[in-house]
Amino acid sequence: MNKKRQEPSGTNSKASIRQKLADTVTVSENPNRQGIELQFNAEPSLELQPKLRAMGFRHSKSQTMWYGDNTPQAREFAEKVKEALPSSSEGPELFISPSFEAVKTNVEKREYSYVLITLQDGQIKSYIVFEPSKPKAEVIATNFARQQFGENFFMLAAKPRMHIREAKVLFDEGKIIYPEGQDAPVHKGSVIKGTIPKSPEAKIQQGHKIDLTKEESEVADESDEKKLSDKQSKQRFKRLHTPEEEKEILRQFAEHGFMRPFSAQEAFDKDLPVIDLAFRYVEPMEYFRDHIENLRREKIQELREQIKEMKGERGINEKKNSLKEDIAQLEAELNKAEQLVQDETLIFNDDLFEIILEKAKQKGYSPEGENEISSFRDYVTTNVLDNRAIENYHKDPVTKVVDDLIDEYFRKGEKPTYAGVKGKAFYEALSSALKSKSNAIKSYVINNLKGSRNEAEREKRFKEADELWGYSLKPDSEMDKLIEEGKIPHEILNEIGETKISPSPSTKAIAEDLKSGDTFLPNVLVPAGAKEPFLANNFSIYDMKAIIKNNFPHLLKINEKNLSKASALEMFELVQMAHPTDYGIKVGRSAMLNEWEKRGKEMFEELGYPTDTIYPYINIYLGYESIEPLGEILSDNNKEGNEWWAVAEHCRPIADAQKGLEIINELIDKQKRERQTLVNPKTGKPKLEFKKLAGDIAHTIENLKDSKEVLQHYLANPPEKTVTRAKTQPDPLANEQGVYTEKTAGKNYESI
Incomplete structure (x- = not known):
């Protein structure tokens, strides 16, 4: 079994990959897939990856192998990547123009991406770019942000076809990202009949002009809306689609x-945890990729190859045009299917808010007017569906979270009743929560309270944020006084109640269901006291420097001189970051790894992590397809068998091995059912167009079976037996962890 298990660990282990970024790449053609492959020596940088995606490349599970269509543009870009990498991990510059014109009708059609740009000083800037493809939007926005903000640019997020109300406001304010170097366009009226000017042509900072005309139908709609009774306008919120449109979208879906x-x-009804709502989109998107996008992309490549191979024969132009029409049809089908996924999500969001709004009314809170309803909607749904839910209460049921958020938004000033246990941990948690709340309010104001009409509310909320920050700096005795006077928001006190205060690091590890990227990780152990974003390496969705400064300030006190005194929990938090220096912590990766190798086993025991060499650990990037015994992971890349840091960084212990077996059996059954849908009933073999997909499913099943063997072996050899055997009959050829090394086994090492 050892030989069989070593193969996945080589591809799954991020231990060696994440130590450095890719600086070389091999470009080759793959005739079987009719594409080109880029084999990097390590994982490409976060700056290079969006460029690769924008040029049509996709990565394999290891993220060091990327593949794409064999087109002249893709080959040219691949060669530029190869040329640029040794000197720059960001790869070559890539300038892409938005796919759609910057006109208001394209906002209505959702042919844009909503862009959030975070600066080094914590400011968040919002823009729209008329590019609905996320990878392309990220590249365009990154080029813009670097040009606009220089060294102050920190990170960005692009959200295709989302936040349409905010997008309309940004359009009216001229906050639009245009192509690099575009000349100022000549302003044209709308091509749609019956338009009237809305305002004079408006210039933005880059000197470009935008179409700010309104259609007569829009003006008529506004007039009709004004005729609605005040009661109607106060009580209703506007859904993004009409009932007829929703019905048609769901039918086509x-x-x-x-x-x-x-x-x-x-x-x-089922009171699902909010993380299920936040990642609800994953299942439809996986279906889209596996059953729609991949198949059509392959077919499109085949048709392009046919066009390329055509010689000068009679009627060739007609054949080429026919094939081009087929390609256009396939691309239209792709875009339509992706749009359906987006629209179905928007319908779900509307349904969700309708329920939340009704619950608010039942509690006596009734937002009135379009602005207040829209503000309440953004606040509640963003907190349920976005980063805050994942960070603060991802396991909490949706009913509880929604109730808390409703009370939090409609603060009535009632005095909270609190019976929590006070102590050093309480006051530290309270200070951290106040700072987080202050930052959250400022972020909300920046993104949602724009324009002169919100100036008063904006000043009020900024003042509130400054007050909370000031409270966080008060001594313990004054904190007590603030609590008695009711000045500390009750939702913060509830959040850091006795059950919320971080337990001691020496407490036993606890079972959790995690999500790392697109990988679900149910039934794993995490150290008690550890919090997101350190549970599953989800750093890309956070402003980590701000998170560390506000929520984990103790990490900033650690340096290489006092590293030996850092607790096991602190060392666990450090190693999740791979390179702590990137986040302002004065600990180099080399020093951190050396410390892990010195006292790794001791720290695992302190964290409550099993140290039995056959205990099953799961790779957080590949999930249940990659479960290995602890001993094998420890010695994957180091013959001394002391890579405790690699296990802590990239793996988590299985919480319940028997439950793990049940999960694997369900996953295997699911894969088999899916494979059956690809089989030709007459031959019993996969259909030709599904051959590759069927092969991928077979590979997945094989990996799951390998993981199943590891769990079965552990269950057949309980830890008690293993420990007793090790004490009474120590193996002279193994080290203290029970791992065979070249040093301990000598000449016997190779034969073992």
């Missing part, structure tokens, strides 16, 4: 083979 994971009502 089902016709394309998609299944709705759950409805908004089902989420409340």
Whole structure:
């Protein structure tokens, strides 16, 4: 079994990959896939990856192998990457123009991406770019942010076709990202009949002009809306689609083979954890990639190759045009299917808010007017579906979270009743929570309270944020006084109640269901006291420098001189970051890894992590396809068998091995059912167009079976037996961890 298990660990282990970024790449053609492959020597940088995706490349599970269509543009870009990498991990510069014109009708059609740019000083800037492809939007926005903000630019996020109300405001304010070096366009009226000017042509900072005309129908709609009674306008919120449009979207969604994971009502009926709502989109997107996008991309490449191979024969132009029409049709089908996934998500979000709004009314809170309803909607749904839910309460049921958020938004000033236990941990947690709340309010104001009409509310909320920050700096005795006077928001006190205060690092590890990237990790152990983003390496969705400064300030006190005194929990937090210096912590990776190798086993025991060499550990990037015994991971890349840091960084212990077996059996059954849908019933073999997909499924099943063997071996050899055997009959050829090394086994090492 050892030989069989070593193969996945080589591809799964991020230990060696994440130590450095790719600086070389091999470019080759793959005739079987009719594409080109880029084999990097390590994982490409976060700056290079969006460029690769924008040029049509996709990565394999290891993220060191990227593949794409064999087109002249892709080959040219691949060669530029090869040329640029040795000197720059960011790869070559890539300038892409938005796919759609910057006109208001394209906002209505959702042919844009909503862009959030975070600066080094914590400011967040919002823009729209008329590019609905996320990878392309990221590249365009990154070029813009570097030009606009220089060294102050920190990170960005692009959200295709989302936040349409904010997008309309940004459009009206001229906050639009245009192509690099574009000349000022000549302003043209709308090509749609019946338009009237809305305002004079407006210039933005880059000197470009935008179309700010309004259609007569829009003016008529506004007039009709004014005729609505005040009561109607106060009580209603505007859904993004009409009932007829929603019905048609869901019909086509089902016709394309998609299944709705759950409805908004089902989420409340079943009281699902909010992380399920936050990642609800994953299942439809996986279906889109596996059953729609991949198959059509392969077919498109085949048609392009046919066009390329055509010689000068009679009627060739007609044949080429026919093939080009087929390609256009396939691309239209791709875009349509992706749009359906986006629209179904928007319908779910509307349904979700409708329920939340009704719950607010039941509690006596009734937001009135379009602005207040829109503000409440953004606040609640963003907190349920976005980063805050994942960070603060991802396991909490949706009913509880929504109730808390409703009370938090409609603060009535009632005095909280609190019976928590006070102590050093309490006051530290309270200070941290106050600072987080202050930052959250400022972020909300910056993104949602724009324009002169919100100036008063903006000043009020900024003042509130400054007050909370000031409270966080008060001594313990004054904190008590603030609590008695009711000045500390009760939701913060509830958040850091007795059950919320971090337990001692020496407490036993606890079972959790995690999500790392697109990988779900149910039934794993995490150290008690550890919090997101350190549970599953989800750093890309956070402003880590701000998170560390506000929520984990103790890490900033650690340096290489006092590293030997750092607790096991602190060392666990450090190693999740791979390179702590990137986040302002004065600890180099080399020093950190040396410390892990010195006292790794001791720290695992302190964290409550099993140290039995056959205990099953799961790779957080590949999930249940990659489970290995601890002993094998420890010695994957180091013959001394002391790579405790690699296990802590890239793996988590299985919480319940028997439950793990049940999960694997379910996953195998699911893969087999999916493979059966690809089989030709007459031959019993996969259909030709599904051959590659069937091969991928077979590979996945094989990996799951390998993981199953590891769990079965552990269950057949309980830890008690293993420990007793080790004490009474120590193996003279193994080290203290029970791992065979070249040093301990000598000449016997190779034969073992």
